[in-house]
Amino acid sequence: MILTIDRLNKTFIANGGRVAALADVSLRVGRGEVVAINGRSGCGKTTLLLTAGGLLPPDTGTASLDGSDLYALSHDERAVERARNIGFVFQQFHLLPYLNVLENVLVPTIAGSAGGRDERADTRQRALALLRRFDLLERVGHRPAQLSTGEKQRVALVRALINRPKFLFADEPTGNLDDDNAAEVMHYITDFAAGGGGVLLVSHDRRTAMHADQSYQMEQGRLLE
Amino acid sequence: MKIWKLISREIAYRKLGFMAGLLSLTVATAVLVALAMQLRAHDLTTEQTLLETERELRAEMTQLEDRYRRIMRDMGHNVLILNREQDMAEFRRLGHPNTYLEYEDAWRLAHGEVTTLNHLLPVLQERVLWQEKKIEVMLSGIRGQVPVFTKPEFLTEDDEYRSPIVPRIPDGMADLGADIAVRLELRPDDSIVLNGQSLTVNRVHAHRGSDDDITVTVPLHHAQDILGRPGKINGIFALECVCDLDELGRIHDEVAAILPHARVYEFTSLIAPRAEVRQQAEAAHRQVVDAAMRQRDRMREGKERLAAVIVPLLALGAGLWIFLLVFNSVRERRYEIGVLRAVGFSRVKILWIFLAKAWSMGVLGGMLGVLVGLSVGLAWHGGDSAGWRLPELIDPAILLLGLLLAPVLATMAALLPAVMAARLDPALILREE
Numbered sequence: 068m069i070l071t072i073d074r075l076n077k078t079f080i081a082n083g084g085r086v087a088a089l090a091d092v093s094l095r096v097g098r099g100e101v102v103a104i105n106g107r108s109g110c111g112k113t114t115l116l117l118t119a120g121g122l123l124p125p126d127t128g129t130a131s132l133d134g135s136d137l138y139a140l141s142h143d144e145r146a147v148e149r150a151r152n153i154g155f156v157f158q159q160f161h162l163l164p165y166l167n168v169l170e171n172v173l174v175p176t177i178a179g180s181a182g183g184r185d186e187r188a189d190t191r192q193r194a195l196a197l198l199r200r201f202d203l204l205e206r207v208g209h210r211p212a213q214l215s216t217g218e219k220q221r222v223a224l225v226r227a228l229i230n231r232p233k234f235l236f237a238d239e240p241t242g243n244l245d246d247d248n249a250a251e252v253m254h255y256i257t258d259f260a261a262g263g264g265g266v267l268l269v270s271h272d273r274r275t276a277m278h279a280d281q282s283y284q285m286e287q288g289r290l291l292e
Numbered sequence: 293m294k295i296w297k298l299i300s301r302e303i304a305y306r307k308l309g310f311m312a313g314l315l316s317l318t319v320a321t322a323v324l325v326a327l328a329m330q331l332r333a334h335d336l337t338t339e340q341t342l343l344e345t346e347r348e349l350r351a352e353m354t355q356l357e358d359r360y361r362r363i364m365r366d367m368g369h370n371v372l373i374l375n376r377e378q379d380m381a382e383f384r385r386l387g388h389p390n391t392y393l394e395y396e397d398a399w400r401l402a403h404g405e406v407t408t409l410n411h412l413l414p415v416l417q418e419r420v421l422w423q424e425k426k427i428e429v430m431l432s433g434i435r436g437q438v439p440v441f442t443k444p445e446f447l448t449e450d451d452e453y454r455s456p457i458v459p460r461i462p463d464g465m466a467d468l469g470a471d472i473a474v475r476l477e478l479r480p481d482d483s484i485v486l487n488g489q490s491l492t493v494n495r496v497h498a499h500r501g502s503d504d505d506i507t508v509t510v511p512l513h514h515a516q517d518i519l520g521r522p523g524k525i526n527g528i529f530a531l532e533c534v535c536d537l538d539e540l541g542r543i544h545d546e547v548a549a550i551l552p553h554a555r556v557y558e559f560t561s562l563i564a565p566r567a568e569v570r571q572q573a574e575a576a577h578r579q580v581v582d583a584a585m586r587q588r589d590r591m592r593e594g595k596e597r598l599a600a601v602i603v604p605l606l607a608l609g610a611g612l613w614i615f616l617l618v619f620n621s622v623r624e625r626r627y628e629i630g631v632l633r634a635v636g637f638s639r640v641k642i643l644w645i646f647l648a649k650a651w652s653m654g655v656l657g658g659m660l661g662v663l664v665g666l667s668v669g670l671a672w673h674g675g676d677s678a679g680w681r682l683p684e685l686i687d688p689a690i691l692l693l694g695l696l697l698a699p700v701l702a703t704m705a706a707l708l709p710a711v712m713a714a715r716l717d718p719a720l721i722l723r724e725e
Contacts, residue, residue, distance in 0.1 A: 113723050122634060123719035143638045150636020157722065161631040165305030166298070173293040178636035187293070226635070238722070 154227030158239035217248030321661020329669030433515020630721030650706030654699030
C-alpha cells in the first residue's frame with residue numbers, strides 16, 4: 068500500500084458546537100490505484116484529503132505515505148515530504164497569476180530542492196515534456212488568465228506531477244470542467260496511476276467514480292462502501 | 293526556477309502596491325539625506341561666515357596693534373633697565389641713574405631670548421655743569437637703538453629698526469632741548485663747545501615741558517668722553533610689548549636671565565592703559581565671534597529639532613504604510629500561500645518570500661531616496677552663493693544610513709505580516725473553497 072489511513076478522527080468547533088469532519092476513517096490505496104470519494108459538500112471529503120496529504124493534522128489516527136507516518140514528522144519535514152512525494156490538484160486550480168504556464172509548473176521545484184544549474188535544466192526539460200504530453204506546449208508562455216478552464220486544470224495537473232510524486236491528491240478536479248475536459252483530466256489522472264502512482268480524489272461529481280478502481284461514499288465524516 | 297524569479301514576477305505583477313511602498317521609502321530616505329545635506333550646508337556656510345568674520349577682526353586687530361605700536365612709540369619708552377645696585381631714591385633725586393652698565397649689555401640683551409621688549413636704546417645720562425656756558429644741563433649720550441634680533445619683523449635688511457623711536461645723532465652733532473636753545477640763543481648748525489667737546493647743533497627740539505627741555509643729546513661716545521666713562525651706559529630704555537598686565541613679571545624674568553646684574557624699572561602708568569585697551573579690544577572681538585557662534589548653534593539646533601521630528605515621523609509613516617501594504621498583500625495572497633504550502637514550501641520559505649520582497653523594496657527605495665535626496669540637496673544648496681559642491685555636502689555616514697535605513701525599515705515593517713503569512717494554516721485556506 069502506498070497510502071494507509073488508519074482510524075482518522077477530526078473534529079471542528081463550528082457555531083458553538085462540535086462537528087465531526089472525520090469519524091474513524093480508514094482507507095488504503097495501493098500503487099496504480101485510483102480511489103474516488105464522493106459525497107455532498109461539507110461531508111468531510113476535503114478534510115480527509117488534506118489530512119491524508121499531510122496538511123491537516125488529525126485529532127487521532129495516522130496517515131502514512133509509503134510507510135512513513137506523515138504526522139510523526141515535523142512541519143518542515145512534512146513540507147519536504149509533500150514537495151517530493153505528493154501532488155495536489157484543486158478545483159480552483161490556484162495557478163499563480165503572475166507566472167506563465169511553464170513557471171507555474173516549475174513552482175514546486177523551488178520547494179523541492181535548491182537545485183544546481185544541471186538539475187534546473189533537467190527539471191525544465193521534464194516540465195516541457197509533461198506540457199507536451201498534456202498538449203500545452205503552445206501555451207508555455209501564457210499567463211493563467213489567457214488559458215481556458217480545461218487548460219488551467221491541465222496546467223495544475225502538470226504542476227502536481229512535476230516532482231514525480233508517488234501520490235496524487237485531487238480535490239474536485241473536474242468540478243469546473245465540461246464533460247470533454249473532465250474526461251480528459253480524468254484520463255491524465257488514471258494515466259498517472261497506471262505509471263505506478265496512487266490517486267485519492269474527492270468529488271461530488273459522480274463522473275469521477277467511473278474512472279476509479281475503488282469508490283466510496285462519504286457522509287457526515289464517515290466512509291461508506 | 294529560483295525563488296527570486298517568483299518574487300520578481302510577483303513584484304512586476306502587483307507593481308502598484310510595490311511602487312506605493314517604494315515611494316514611501318524613497319521619500320523618507322530622500323528627506324533624511326536632503327535634511328542632512330541642509331544641515332551640512334548650514335554648517336559650511338556659517339563656518340565660512342565665521343572664518344570671514346574672524347579674518348576681518350584679525351585684520352582689524354592687526355591694524356589696531358599697529359596703531360598702538362605707533363602711539364606707544366610716539367609716547368616714548370616705558371621701561372628702563374638699570375644696574376641692579378641702583379638706589380631708586382637717588383635715581384629720583386638726581387633725575388638719572390648713578391650706577392652703570394656696559395654698553396655691550398644692550399647687545400647681549402638684543403641677542404638673548406627676549407620677547408617682551410622692543411626698541412632697546414642704551415643711554416648714558418647725567419646732570420652736568422656746562423662749564424663754557426655756566427648752566428646745568430642734562431647730558432644724554434645715545435648711539436641709536438639696538439635691534440632685537442629675535443624680532444625680525446621690526447628690522448630692516450641692515451638689522452636696523454624700521455621706525456626707531458629716537459633717531460641717531462651723527463658724530464660731532466648735538467640735539468638741544470628747547471629751554472637751552474632759547475636761553476643760549478642757539479639754532480641748528482651753530483657751533484658749541486660742551487666741556488671741551490666741540491659740537492654742531494643738529495636739531496632744536498620743540499618745548500616738551502619735561503627734562504628734555506634742558507637736555508643736550510650727543511652721540512654716546514661723546515658723552516662717555518665728556519663724563520669720563522668710556523664703554524659705560526647707565527640705562528637701557530625699552531618699549532615693553534606685553535599686553536597683559538598679569539604678564540609684566542615676564543619682563544623681569546627675561547632680563548634677569550640675560551643680565552643678572554640689571555633690574556627693570558617700569559613706567560606702569562603707560563603700560564596699564566595699553567594693556568587694558570588691548571584687552572578690551574580682544575574681549576570685543578571674542579564677543580562678536582561668540583555671538584556669531586551662538587547664532588549658528590541656535591539655527592543648527594532649530595534645524596536639528598526639525599529633522600529629529602520629520603525624519604522619524606516619515607520613517608514611522610513609511611513603516612506603517614509598508615506594514616499595511618504587506619498585511620493587505622498577505623490577505624490578497626491567502627490562496628497562493630495555501631497552494632505554495634501544499635506543494636511543499638516550508639514556513640521559512642513563505643516568510644522569506646514576503647521579507648525578501650520588502651527588503652528589495654527597501655534597497656531600491658534606499659538607493660532612489662539617496663539619489664533623490666542628493667539631487668534635492670544639491671539643487672537646494674548647489675546654487676547658493678557659496679556654491680557648495682556635492683562632495684562637500686555629503687556626509688558618507690548619512691548616505692550609508694540612508695541606504696541601510698530603508699531596507700531595515702521595510703524588513704522590520706514587513707516582519708509581522710510575513711510571520712502571519714508563514715503561520716497561515718494551508719488546510720484552513722484550502723478548505724475555504
